[in-house]
Amino acid sequence: MRNILFINLSPRTQGTSSLLLQKCADYLAARGHLTKLLPLYPSLKDKAQLLKAVNEADTLILGGPCYVNTFPAETLTLLEELSFHKDVLHGQSLYGIIQGGMPYAHTHECGLALLEIFGLKCNVNYKGGFVMGLGAMLNGEPLEKLLNGKTVIRQFHIFAEHISRNEDAPKEDYLKAQFHVPVFVFRIMAIGMNQRMKKEFKKHGIHRNHKSPYLSED
Secondary structure: OEEEEEEEEOOOOHHHHHHHHHHHHHHOOOOOOOEEEEEEEHHHHHHHHHHHHHHOOEEEEEEEEEOOEEEOHHHHHHHHHHHOOOHOOOOOOEEEEEEOOOOOOOHHHHHHHHHHHHHHHHEEEEEEEEEEEEHHHHHOOOOHHOHHHHHHHHHHHHHHHHHHOOEEEOHHHHHHOOOOOHHHHHHHHHHHHHHHHHHHHHOOOOOOOOOOOOHOOO
């Protein structure tokens, strides 16, 4: 039996990231492990309790959505806080779960790479992760509603079993869960997403040809 801490990196406490973490926690609890799930954003207001939970854990599982190729920005706040308090890091196993709207795994893998680098620098053993595409379309709904739901569930259970055994979780497991979108469907999706972005820009008074304020010399 091991003490496993789950941290939801999403600003939403009831979205798809929470769903995946809870599903993993339920699987591991059924196998006799102690599990605890913390939402990151409220926990950052009580860092002492957060650090205590990390210190007590044998395994850390960080999960969240993919925002612009990696986890939400507050993830870096968490990792920096842990790096400032390395006394709570004592060789725990570390796994990551990242999900996003794009169907292909490689568009979300940067989040796992972030955790791997953190592990190398801060005395934790990164042991792999799980990537799920089309996650943003679920919005917290059951995984069965995904087009490839049965495959995702099967491969996710394989991932959770690796955690239960404290094993490395190979990349091949989540690649087998990847949904392969036909080219013509992908083009239709791209057109639709671009149109949606243009509408959002217009709604907020942003013109795509305007010079970025981040490039200003002021």
